[in-house]
Amino acid sequence: MDNIAFGLWMTVMGMGTVFLLLVLLMLMLRGIGWLDQRGKRTPPTPSHTAPTDHAAGEDFTEPEPAAPGELTPELIAAISIAVITHARVRRGQAAPAMRQVQPGSQLFASRWVSVGRSYQNQPWKAR
Amino acid sequence: MDNIAFGLWMTVMGMGTVFLLLVLLMLMLRGIGWLDQRGKRTPPTPSHTAPTDHAAGEDFTEPEPAAPGELTPELIAAISIAVITHARVRRGQAAPAMRQVQPGSQLFASRWVSVGRSYQNQPWKAR
Amino acid sequence: MDNIAFGLWMTVMGMGTVFLLLVLLMLMLRGIGWLDQRGKRTPPTPSHTAPTDHAAGEDFTEPEPAAPGELTPELIAAISIAVITHARVRRGQAAPAMRQVQPGSQLFASRWVSVGRSYQNQPWKAR
Amino acid sequence: MSPETLAQLLQGITNITWQSVVMMLIGGLLILLAVVKEYEPLLLLPIGAGAILTNLPLSPLVGEGGMLSILYNVGVSNELFPLIIFIGIGALTDFGPLLENPKMVLLGAAGQFGIFLTLILALLLGFNRSEAASIGIIGAIDGPTSIYVSGILAPHLVGPITVAAYSYMALVPLIMPPVMRLLTTKAERSIKMPYTQREISQRTRILFPIIVTVAVGIAVPFATPLIGMLMLGNLMRESKVVERLTHASANELANVVTLFLGLAIGSTMKGVDFLQLGTLAILGLGLLAFFLDTATGVLFGKLMNVFSGGKFNPLIGAAGISAFPMAARVVQKEASREDFSNFILMHAMGANAAGQVASVIAGGVLLALMGAG
Amino acid sequence: MSPETLAQLLQGITNITWQSVVMMLIGGLLILLAVVKEYEPLLLLPIGAGAILTNLPLSPLVGEGGMLSILYNVGVSNELFPLIIFIGIGALTDFGPLLENPKMVLLGAAGQFGIFLTLILALLLGFNRSEAASIGIIGAIDGPTSIYVSGILAPHLVGPITVAAYSYMALVPLIMPPVMRLLTTKAERSIKMPYTQREISQRTRILFPIIVTVAVGIAVPFATPLIGMLMLGNLMRESKVVERLTHASANELANVVTLFLGLAIGSTMKGVDFLQLGTLAILGLGLLAFFLDTATGVLFGKLMNVFSGGKFNPLIGAAGISAFPMAARVVQKEASREDFSNFILMHAMGANAAGQVASVIAGGVLLALMGAG
Amino acid sequence: MSPETLAQLLQGITNITWQSVVMMLIGGLLILLAVVKEYEPLLLLPIGAGAILTNLPLSPLVGEGGMLSILYNVGVSNELFPLIIFIGIGALTDFGPLLENPKMVLLGAAGQFGIFLTLILALLLGFNRSEAASIGIIGAIDGPTSIYVSGILAPHLVGPITVAAYSYMALVPLIMPPVMRLLTTKAERSIKMPYTQREISQRTRILFPIIVTVAVGIAVPFATPLIGMLMLGNLMRESKVVERLTHASANELANVVTLFLGLAIGSTMKGVDFLQLGTLAILGLGLLAFFLDTATGVLFGKLMNVFSGGKFNPLIGAAGISAFPMAARVVQKEASREDFSNFILMHAMGANAAGQVASVIAGGVLLALMGAG
Numbered sequence A, B, C: 001m002d003n004i005a006f007g008l009w010m011t012v013m014g015m016g017t018v019f020l021l022l023v024l025l026m027l028m029l030r031g032i033g034w035l036d037q038r039g040k041r042t043p044p045t046p047s048h049t050a051p052t053d054h055a056a057g058e059d060f061t062e063p064e065p066a067a068p069g070e071l072t073p074e075l076i077a078a079i080s081i082a083v084i085t086h087a088r089v090r091r092g093q094a095a096p097a098m099r100q101v102q103p104g105s106q107l108f109a110s111r112w113v114s115v116g117r118s119y120q121n122q123p124w125k126a127r
Numbered sequence D, E, F: 001m002s003p004e005t006l007a008q009l010l011q012g013i014t015n016i017t018w019q020s021v022v023m024m025l026i027g028g029l030l031i032l033l034a035v036v037k038e039y040e041p042l043l044l045l046p047i048g049a050g051a052i053l054t055n056l057p058l059s060p061l062v063g064e065g066g067m068l069s070i071l072y073n074v075g076v077s078n079e080l081f082p083l084i085i086f087i088g089i090g091a092l093t094d095f096g097p098l099l100e101n102p103k104m105v106l107l108g109a110a111g112q113f114g115i116f117l118t119l120i121l122a123l124l125l126g127f128n129r130s131e132a133a134s135i136g137i138i139g140a141i142d143g144p145t146s147i148y149v150s151g152i153l154a155p156h157l158v159g160p161i162t163v164a165a166y167s168y169m170a171l172v173p174l175i176m177p178p179v180m181r182l183l184t185t186k187a188e189r190s191i192k193m194p195y196t197q198r199e200i201s202q203r204t205r206i207l208f209p210i211i212v213t214v215a216v217g218i219a220v221p222f223a224t225p226l227i228g229m230l231m232l233g234n235l236m237r238e239s240k241v242v243e244r245l246t247h248a249s250a251n252e253l254a255n256v257v258t259l260f261l262g263l264a265i266g267s268t269m270k271g272v273d274f275l276q277l278g279t280l281a282i283l284g285l286g287l288l289a290f291f292l293d294t295a296t297g298v299l300f301g302k303l304m305n306v307f308s309g310g311k312f313n314p315l316i317g318a319a320g321i322s323a324f325p326m327a328a329r330v331v332q333k334e335a336s337r338e339d340f341s342n343f344i345l346m347h348a349m350g351a352n353a354a355g356q357v358a359s360v361i362a363g364g365v366l367l368a369l370m371g372a373g
């Protein structure tokens, strides 16, 4: 009987703890969701103009309708997805154009090199 | 001389065992081959209609000529190879559409999701 | 004060060794470069006609202008790059057509197989 | 030829035992299931191969310096392999459906009852407490969790428990439907639930794994390794800045570790230890755990149906057992069987993801209650 | 419920300390920097995650049998992981710009002064000699070198030193420009340098890693592992006959080891040890090392400008600090800022590659002078 | 500067020995062969690099805590690496040609005579029995088998034996033809053999590795690890349900292990141990083993020609030496040389695959007869 008592105690304590933790988790998820919704109603000004040009911290889920003059929303959506996908692929390859630095990578350099070489050969004065 | 005796003993015993084993292996291969041929003459009814839809245990080497009405054998062969290759690629990616389950994969779900969402939006009654 | 003396000693010895080594390295690089230049002025006859057909030790940076009759240099350059890239990709896959041997690979064999089978079926006498 | 030499040459044959023959047949059966039925082949094929290689007479692959024993010591006895696999699972899992619908979390808890009910039954059958808890963890219906917990509590049972866990997980499409149909009415199964997709911001997706790790880690320190690695993989996935690591965890690393893990598990299936009445009992109790989990999940779903005023499809409760992501698919299939146009997969996926998290937590709680670690 | 059971259940909460909370916040900060600012995410994200997982109360991931401790013992305490990463870095590095312009090698040396100046300052602050040398090596501005050297000389400081090295390396675009502008005139920054590309034969490219390994290995045996693995990767790359190995070293192997290395480094950041005044001093000294390196590099560039009769742009000297390949990019950016059409990147890349080699040599020299190994 | 400091600084130079210089040159030669001639570059380049790094004065890469020594202990001294590579080889090997033509199996046996003849010669030259057996195993003409067997019987000879095995395997296209031409007439070389492709069902392909493992494992327990891992890889390949594992074994895992194995083998080539008369004898005996294998293979082919009434091309016998799949190619090349339209490659591939299996069996038999394991 000792074993059954132990088993019942395990069941009560175990399922109790599991339920308690998951209720807590549910409440936290609700909390985050509420913050999320509130954050959307009052969009914060984009304050991250860090050294990273444009890749960091941007909100992928909300491409802003830039230039709604002639483009249809569908087209804008399609372009946005293409750009996001491109950025993701580049990041996946750790291409330093998107990423600040990939230790040891020369990929970035080689692009600069090709651009720079043509500059050096055909010096075009910017100012 | 002891060493030479040992060497000769090794040679006789070693090559003897190797030959013996390989002869055994040859006989077994012959046996399997014979079973194979017999199995082909009396093709067993496809008895594996398990939860897996069609991928399991199928004989890749024998795509059956299905619908020989207008299609040339070459075309059928080409299509069969394409389908087999496709199935193999999908399996290689462990796509759960072909595989029963890939632990943790969402690939399958996302396809269902897209289908299901359109169902939910445009409810079409099957019965 | 002992520590500062130690620090200064470390700095002098450390930077001294580093500079010394790098000067040595610079001289060696200069030496190699000089050999390189000299080697270019008197190009050695291609002496490596080893079992490897064409892949080994070839100088990728100098595709020779083969057949400058009608092809423009740009076209030759483009073709050269394509061929080099192809060779590199094949080597990357360790395809034994380019490599002498990839232990256990059947890729090479399967190509021979397909060629050979057609020979065996349509025997064409070379001599 | 001297008699000793002959004995030396025939030692392979003379050392065959009926147990080793049976175990090689079982290994062959596992390979057969993996190849023909495609039952979790990624694990069952290596396990089957490991079982055969281990039970060959005088196999040098096990024991001091044997390759399979090395793999066991390197990754199973110290629980490294299941934890590494958890990183990969986390990297592959999308917790979006759960984040969209937080109340699904509760269903994940309901699907763990089977763990403890099985534990009680195992105690009644005479297993000691550590063994009973290890057998119960089959009810977590999650491979790495079962390996992790049983590896700590009862290493000598890792073999049968892992085989049971993965075999039954492959059989989930056969095990779940009868229970689901028995406990629900046709009307309940036909309940449609509206699905309104909510935007989940990247911030939420990144905060989720961190918060879960910290909260669970503080509440149940024994669960830290399991939940920590699962959530580490998910954090890497959602951060979108370390694709190289995410990809490596979910592919190269996971593949190699899965192969080694399977072989090492197979190496624990030595005939003399495996072929005992206890193993049969474990296989039976494991199956029971799957049934109990499904039943309690559905019953909890019915409870939520009552509370929601009849708007909740109780089938979704069954997805809380984990067996990610098969269980959600089975639930959708059952719902479609009643009404072709009923689409409850997204809700089921939420419950399923919750089941994954809950299984891991339950494993940690079990370890904590057993006072082990 | 007995009080003991309650204590057992609440042991997670009762074992929280202010140090562990602070460390989890620091871990969160590292993840934030990795995700939002993309500061070296491949290492800072795993380090941050490792710091959180380590400082969870009673974390089973550290200590005897803990996964993170296993990773530490397997790859950090024996210096295996940084050396493996060096193979990958070598496989990714093109030493062409250096081979085209051998005199750039000298600039690599100039960028290592910060190591020794920081060492002196650390001694003045009261660190012992081994610790001071370990702190100084932050000035090598090369992650694996810092981990390797500090792991040998002062293993208890590996955590803060690695965090400092990688954080500041990510901040190189902010740290370098002010120093460069302070020490150079507008005219100097506008100096254009002709760039004549020289053919580098494959023979030279293959001989380079072999010669460097042998020369450095004979001169400074302590540097053999670092330079040997870097050059092994480069040899494989340039040989063009072992792409399978080159690719595996630079990708699968590097990814897996980077993940494990980050987690293991994070596991050294246990609150009680990390939250000390010394750590703050290390972070300060590390930043100083970066400034000093840049300054001495630029000053040496000015010296070369004098010797070359005004034809050498002193900015290039700053690229000799290593921080490969960011530093070269920053140099080019500064040059472009003065004159949009000025292209000195190739020279800067040469100096940068030299800095990489010089950093490794300096690490070996430091170990040799400390008599350790 | 005190004399001690000077001695400390110059210790690298003062510790150079003529042996270390010679070994570095040999390492350079191996790299040269790998790069210029592309002789087995995947192994000879890492071995050469390992040899150089090991023989640098006072190299910290070898000895207690040295990276190369760690790799040796982790994977060579316990035979893990060659076995893992065998999984990859099995995953890449198509035993179809052998299954189509079972009698080719016998040719695989004939190609192993060289092992034992070389063993006798080694005994005559004064090597002890374990050493002689290890030298003989070069005649298996299969890298991992040589490493595995010699690693067990005579670990101090692993270096020269591995170098001999891989170098000569790369030279197979030069070594085999003279022997083949010497022992056959032009008429024999021109014999055409009909090739009727037989359907091999997937069932046969899956049963083959299992049956071979069990049969060989029972008959020669010492061969279980070698044959087991080879066949495990092949089972995964033919099962077609675990492509993830098959791909990982044949690529990522094989690449990383090959790199580490090469470096570890190179680290055994320490000058003082390597530069002995014995090494030269091993290199000579190894070459002899290749010639003897080819000769006995061709002679057995002639025997089969007699029995088949002149319908069997004896060149095919030479493919039984293993050296998979080069030997089959060389055989076809010789046949084509006589008659451009003669296509015996498929038969040769069968014999070649049989040679691979036979080599592994011979290795196990050798271990069994030596009573080691």
Ligand code: NA
Pocket (backbone or CB within 6 Å): D111, D112, D139, D140, D141, D142, D320, D321, D322, D323, D355, D356, D358, D359
């Ligand atoms: Na569960």
Ligand code: NA
Pocket (backbone or CB within 6 Å): E111, E112, E139, E140, E141, E142, E320, E321, E322, E323, E355, E356, E358, E359
């Ligand atoms: Na530096």
Ligand code: NA
Pocket (backbone or CB within 6 Å): F111, F112, F139, F140, F141, F142, F320, F321, F322, F323, F355, F356, F358, F359
């Ligand atoms: Na052989």
